[in-house]
Amino acid sequence: MKNIFSLVILCISVLSFAQTKAPFTGYRSFDIVQGFSGSGTPHYYLDVKKNGDVHFGFVQVNQADGTETTEEMNAGKYNPKVMKVVFKKYKENFFVKFDKDHIYLTDKDGNIQKSEDCCSSMESATQDICTCESELYKR
Structure with missing residues (x-):
């Protein structure tokens, strides 16, 4: 009986691990909130490590003097929910979830957000509110 119970626990553990495996490894860039007219909008990226850690970062170039500001942080192991x-540099906090091809801005519960700030200039002409998502771009 103990062996069967141990086997069941092992199977559940393996299935739990398999469900949280990142959809890819490597670097991808994204721009969820659209910038307009060379405002120096940060360009965001994520880097999924082979061990499952997900690092998020940004690069922002000041349009006036060309100085570059960067930051990278470890968000922990990949979580498909949120x-x-x-x-810390700009005291910016947000929630996301991502799959193989897209990243989504979410609330703390993983619900995808909609906002006028997420519309591209083309979408702004036809829509007031857009889904906060971006393609994930390979280098």
């Missing part, structure tokens, strides 16, 4: 991103 991940919290905390950048």
Whole structure:
């Protein structure tokens, strides 16, 4: 009986691990909130390590003097439901979830957000509110 119970626990553990495996490894860039007219909008990226850690970062170039500001943070192991991103330099906190091809801005419960700030200039002409998502771009 103990062996069967141990086997069941092992199977559940393996299945739990398999469900939280990241959809890819490596670097991807994204721009969920659209920038307009060279405002120096940060360019965000994520880097999924082979061990499952997910690093988020940004690069922002000041349009006036060309100085570059960067930050990278470890958000922990991949979580398909929601991940919290905390950048200290600009006191910026947000939640995201991502799959193989897209990343979504979410609330703390993983519900995808909609906002006028997420519309591209083309979408702004036809829509007031857009889904906060971006393609994930390979280098």
